[in-house]
Amino acid sequence: MKEILKINNVCGGYFKEEIIKGISLDVKKGDFLVIIGPNGSGKTTLLRLATRVLPLSKGEILYKDKNISAMDLKEFCRRVAFVSQDTSIGFPFTVMELVLMGRIPHLKRLQFESKRDIEIATEKLFLTDTLNLKDKRIDELSAGERQRVIIARALAQEPELLFLDEPTAHLDIGHQVQTLDLLKKLNRKNSLTIVMILHDLNLASAYSNRIALLDQGVIFKEGKPEEVLTYQNIEAVYKTVVLVNDNSVTGRPNVALVPGEK
Amino acid sequence: MHFKRRISILFFLLGLAVIFGLLKGAVNIPFTDLLLKDNQPIFNLRLLRIVAAILVGSGLAVSGIALQAILRNPLAEPYLLGTSSGAGLAAVTAVILGLSRLYMPLAAFFGAITSIILVYNLAKERGMIADKSLILSGVIVSVAFSSIIVFLVSLFGNEAMHEMNWWLWGSLQVYDYKLLLLVALAVILGICGIYLFAQDLNAISMGEEEAVHLGINTQAIKKILIVITAIITASLICICGIIGFVGLIVPHMMRLVVGPNHKLLIPVTCLAASIFVVLCDLLSRTLFAPVEIPIGVITAIIGAPVFIILLKKGKRI
Numbered sequence: 148m149k150e151i152l153k154i155n156n157v158c159g160g161y162f163k164e165e166i167i168k169g170i171s172l173d174v175k176k177g178d179f180l181v182i183i184g185p186n187g188s189g190k191t192t193l194l195r196l197a198t199r200v201l202p203l204s205k206g207e208i209l210y211k212d213k214n215i216s217a218m219d220l221k222e223f224c225r226r227v228a229f230v231s232q233d234t235s236i237g238f239p240f241t242v243m244e245l246v247l248m249g250r251i252p253h254l255k256r257l258q259f260e261s262k263r264d265i266e267i268a269t270e271k272l273f274l275t276d277t278l279n280l281k282d283k284r285i286d287e288l289s290a291g292e293r294q295r296v297i298i299a300r301a302l303a304q305e306p307e308l309l310f311l312d313e314p315t316a317h318l319d320i321g322h323q324v325q326t327l328d329l330l331k332k333l334n335r336k337n338s339l340t341i342v343m344i345l346h347d348l349n350l351a352s353a354y355s356n357r358i359a360l361l362d363q364g365v366i367f368k369e370g371k372p373e374e375v376l377t378y379q380n381i382e383a384v385y386k387t388v389v390l391v392n393d394n395s396v397t398g399r400p401n402v403a404l405v406p407g408e409k
Numbered sequence: 410m411h412f413k414r415r416i417s418i419l420f421f422l423l424g425l426a427v428i429f430g431l432l433k434g435a436v437n438i439p440f441t442d443l444l445l446k447d448n449q450p451i452f453n454l455r456l457l458r459i460v461a462a463i464l465v466g467s468g469l470a471v472s473g474i475a476l477q478a479i480l481r482n483p484l485a486e487p488y489l490l491g492t493s494s495g496a497g498l499a500a501v502t503a504v505i506l507g508l509s510r511l512y513m514p515l516a517a518f519f520g521a522i523t524s525i526i527l528v529y530n531l532a533k534e535r536g537m538i539a540d541k542s543l544i545l546s547g548v549i550v551s552v553a554f555s556s557i558i559v560f561l562v563s564l565f566g567n568e569a570m571h572e573m574n575w576w577l578w579g580s581l582q583v584y585d586y587k588l589l590l591l592v593a594l595a596v597i598l599g600i601c602g603i604y605l606f607a608q609d610l611n612a613i614s615m616g617e618e619e620a621v622h623l624g625i626n627t628q629a630i631k632k633i634l635i636v637i638t639a640i641i642t643a644s645l646i647c648i649c650g651i652i653g654f655v656g657l658i659v660p661h662m663m664r665l666v667v668g669p670n671h672k673l674l675i676p677v678t679c680l681a682a683s684i685f686v687v688l689c690d691l692l693s694r695t696l697f698a699p700v701e702i703p704i705g706v707i708t709a710i711i712g713a714p715v716f717i718i719l720l721k722k723g724k725r726i
Binding site: 162195198199200220221222223224225228229231236237238239240241244245248249251252254256257259301304 | 478481483535604605606607608611612614615616618619621622623624625626664668669670672
């Protein structure tokens with residue numbers, strides 16, 4: 148498999164402190180890569196660097212051998228989309244208007260959306276099971292519905308690479324599985340490459356083909372779920388005692404918490 | 410399409426408002442006489458006022474829309490960045506220095522632009538502008554300049570005070586049609602400029618980071634739009650003074666009617682705000698004729714209750 152994104156020895160962060168302290172990571176085409184790590188380990192910052200929200204202070208990131216900071220921003224956004232963690236939206240756009248905004252990278256200035264754009268938006272609404280909401284206002288939706296609409300918008304960009312920052316954070320377990328199943332399906336059938344932050348280690352284990360475990364701005368361990376999700380790794384990074392066994396259905400590692408107080 | 414029908418209804422209403430504005434005034438002249446040669450000056454004067462009203466309405470409302478979107482703050486209005494007090498201070502200074510009335514607009518324009526540059530640089534940090542610091546520095550500069558205005562006026566007495574009144578509450582009495590033409594050019598170009606960014610405003614109103622993910626260079630666009638809105642408001646202040654609430658309530662009401670999509674919101678708001686200001690001006694001329702009430706008083710008297718209703722009724726404004 149060929150690399151779609153190469154992160155080469157990257158450092159970066161915010162004004163006062165460097166959060167990412169030298170990370171190298173390759174994303175191959177068709178990957179379902181999940182980034183895990185404790186709070187403050189730099190997961191979100193890494194995605195911000197990779198999607199050009201923050202500038203790098205060292206290193207380079209290549210998208211198909213092209214340096215991303217040299218690419219035209221709109222062209223970059225036709226290939227790479229991002230679903231953020233915070234999905235609150237202040238202005239009362241309708242669901243359809245919002246998903247059509249995913250077409251902005253494909254439109255020229257002042258160009259109105261064509262029939263084709265509306266078709267694409269409708270298709271993505273159907274795919275994320277939100278077509279029945281298309282005329283509702285975004286502020287009338289539940290958190291789960293809103294999250295799926297935001298995913299539909301990212302899909303409307305027709306990206307090859309999709310970043311997601313904890314897409315299941317506000318969802319109940321039913322919607323968590325539904326959302327991740329959808330992403331897995333897109334990953335398999337449409338060969339959409341996915342890089343996702345998850346807090347839930349078992350969801351990470353069940354859906355990913357590779358996991359990167361971050362700790363204090365560097366990659367602690369990267370590899371297949373069974374290589375990364377060992378009790379030694381988890382205890383070292385999260386400072387928490389856990390029990391790891393196999394999920395009898397998926398055969399993937401299953402992480403159980405061990406309470407400190409009984 | 411709904412949209413086309415709404416636009417034509419608004420055009421029709423604007424036409425009616427303009428006709429009313431031409432017919433009614435401090436002196437009542439029958440329609441047929443208005444077109445006579447003798448009454449030409451009155452007709453021209455009213456026409457100028459209506460042109461000014463349309464410019465003020467559309468210019469302030471569209472500037473309001475742009476600032477509300479880039480700051481993601483529904484309470485943003487065109488004077489937020491200190492233009493009004495900057496213009497006021499410059500005008501007062503001009504009066505005190507004994508400059509001729511001719512230079513007042515020029516002074517006001519530079520006052521307004523200076524205060525925006527000041528606010529902008531106060532808010533800037535490492536080449537980026539944070540929304541909150543922009544709003545805060547706007548408030549601080551406004552308060553500081555207003556206090557200097559009061560200080561100067563209390564030192565230099567009534568003469569300055571009298572000249573100031575129409576600045577602070579606005580008037581559409583335009584004497585200089587050449588200046589009006591210049592302002593018209595700035596306002597129209599400015600509105601067209603803002604409309605060019607309609608799509609970007611949609612994306613930015615969802616959040617700056619969201620907009621970056623849609624391929625929009627938010628920092629550059631914010632700077633361009635702040636400059637455009639500054640030029641529009643500064644030009645309007647120098648011929649009409651400060652007219653409040655127009656840039657605040659008309660965009661809100663139109664958001665309720667057509668939604669927040671800027672491609673529709675901007676043209677619809679342009680028309681609606683023009684109608685609103687033409688009618689407010691009509692009231693300011695005729696309510697207590699021959700005394701003219703400053704138009705800012707009328708827009709505030711109508712605007713404040715409307716705003717309260719919007720605030721109480723809609724969960725979001």
